[in-house]
Amino acid sequence: MTISAEPRHGLGTRLAALARVVELGQGRVDPELLDEATQLLLRAGNRLKLSPDHTVVALAGGTGSGKSSLFNSVSGLELSPTGVRRPTTARTHACVWGLEGAAPLLDWLQIQWRHRFARASALDKGESQLHGLILLDLPDHDSIRALTDTEADRLITAADLIVWVLDPQKYADAATHRRYVTELAGHDAVTVFVLNQADRLTPEEQAICVADLEELLKREGVANPTVVATSATTGKGIDGLKAVLAESVSARRAGYLRLEADLDKLMLRVAKDMPELLHVEPIVDGARRAGLADALCDAVGAAAVGEAIENVYGVRSIDWVGWPYARWAAMFRPDPLKSLRLGDVKDDIRTLVGGSVRAQPAEVDNAVQALSDGLSQGMPEVWQDGVRDAARSRSGQLPKVLTDELGEIAPPLDRVPAWWWLAKIWQYLLVLLFLAGLGVTGAIVAYGVFEAGPPPTDLLGDVGVLPWVLLMMASVLGVGLLSAVASRNFIVLAAGSERDRLERDMRRRVSGVAQELVVEPVERELQRYNDYHEALNTAKY
Incomplete structure (x- = not known):
């Protein structure tokens, strides 16, 4: 087996990225995978x-593979019990070459003190190349004892390098390969396969078994299997196995390689349904914001409210700047709307605007859905759902918030522009002048034409003044009519301006509400996706 002298760089960075994947993947990634990552x-x-x-x-290894005998042969001591009783190894035994600093590691591995052994004289025996080795003799993985079976699984996961001890009769055992070997595919650098009890085979049989085992392992995903034939009884192949172990120990990289292999395998599963290069824009663009605002304005009926305001403005202006004579004449004309039993349009308009502006929940939901669907195209389905959930996370509040916000900006009906007062005063001054003209005309007719008596003043008895008085009265009527027409034109312009102002204000408030309740949660989810994607790619490579 060859282990690179240089470890795969960036393990710390990749593990930090994996922690980020776990953090950001909550609710988006299979919980079992996140648990494994944790x-x-x-x-x-x-x-x-x-x-x-x-x-x-x-x-x-399994029962009868000679694992404990091999352990004793490598250590050079009778440390692990052997015999015909199965399973022989009930608890894990450990032999340490170089005990200094090993105790915390053995504690973490949960190796009992009475099952720890040290090769203090290893250097004297020429085994300095094994200094730093902690060799574990695990319980049989196929033990009928549940406790030992669990312990074997735990330590197989925790070990830096795994040596699978197989025997010629059961080296192709389906339970071992299906449960362990296939799960460790991709761990070639930290996995060794020992065909033990080779003394039972002829050289030809041994070659056939080794070739068959290598072929089997390759089919199961072990690209470059390391297979060593040994015999714990005769000592054949033990030195070869020690050489493999020494290479790993001297490199001091097996722990890193094992963690990287575990990380590689896990990330293949985590990233299974994620696209390689899909990066989404985390900021909702102006066009989509405008589209959402338009849709929400439609949902609250902003245009209808603006039109109603314009109509109310015009209806209310009649009472202030309209020609008084026309208003008085209208009082004596029958109302065709009343005859049709349609009610008072003025009151209807006042009620429409003066009441609460209400958003339609169904239209609000459709607007939010359209935004989230447009932004999440191409993303994995679970992340598309996440964007939709983010968009809807506060959308339930939208109708009420929009109603409250827009209810505040509906103009009060008792608000009267100052120029309306001036126009009304001016019109009534003209009415007073016209009435004064009528009085003067009547007096001139009475005193000057019919000589009803002496006039109070010479002017009221002068018939020659009468044409000028009538001209003045006609002028007053004309000026009043022109003032009413001019005021009406100003009203039309002001009503349109009032409508535009209200609709702009409504749109501004709708945009603000949409930003807070929809856009910001969506942008946070999009940024979360990008962060997750970046962390995932970092953890993978």
């Missing part, structure tokens, strides 16, 4: 804090 982060954090000078190598 467990990996915890395991990586613990392992990286512990002794980097020790490499944990686990001997794993």
Whole structure:
């Protein structure tokens, strides 16, 4: 087996990115995957804090594979019990080459004190290349004892390097391959396969078995399997296995490689349904904001309210700047609307504007949905749902908030522009002048034409003044009529301006409400997606 002298760089960065993936993926990623990622982060954090000078190598295998005998052969001591009783190894045994600094790591592995052994004399035996090795003899993974089975699974996950001990009769055992080997596909650099009990085979049979095992492993995803044939009984192949272990121990990189392999495998599953290069714009563009504002204005009937305001403005102006004679004459004319039983249009308009402006929930929901659908195109379905949920997260408040906001800006009906007062005063002054002219005309006719008596003044008895008085009265009527027409034109302009002002104010408030209750939650979700996507790509590579 060849282990690169240079580790794969950026493990710390990738683990930090994985933590970000876990944080941002809540509610968007399979909870089981997030749990696995959390467990990996915890395991990586613990392992990286512990002794980097020790490499944990686990001997794993099924019942009868000779795993404990191999453990004793490598350690050179009778440390793990062997025999015909199955399972032989009930608890994990550990042999340490170089005990200094290993205790916290053994505590984390939960190896009992009575099952820890040290090779203090290893250097004297010429095994300095194994200094830093922690060799574990795991319980049989197919043990009938549930406790030992669980312990084996835990330590197989925690070990830096796994040595699978197989025997010639059961090296293709489906349980081992299906449960463990296929799950460790991609872990070539930190997995070794030992075909033990090779003394039972002829050289030809051994070659066939090794070739068959390598082919089987390649089919299961182990691209470059490392297979070592050994015999714990005769010692054949033990030195070869020690050389493989020594290479791993001396490189001091097996722990990093194991974590990277676990991370690689996990990220393939997490990123399964994520596009490689899809980055979304996290800011809602002006066109979409305007479209949302338009749709919400339609939902609250902004145009209808503006038209009603314009009509109310015009109706109310008649009482102030209209020609008084026309108003008085209208009082004696029958109202065709009343004859049609349509009610008082003026009152209807006043009621429409004076009451609450109400948003239609269905139209509001449609506007929000259109925005979220347009922004989330191309994103994975679960993230599209996230954008929709974000858009709707506060949309339930929209109708009421819009109603309250727009109800505040409806102009009060008792508000009268100052120039209306001036126009009304001017019209009534003209009425008074006309009435004064009528009085003077009557007096001249009485005193000057019919000589009803001496006139109070010479002017009232002078018939020659009468044409001028009539001309003045006609002029007053003309000026009054022209004033009414001019005022009406100003009213039309002012009513349109009032409508535009109201609609602008309504749109401004609608845009503000949409920004707070819809756009901002959507932008946060889009930014969350981008952050997740970036973290995912970092954790993958």
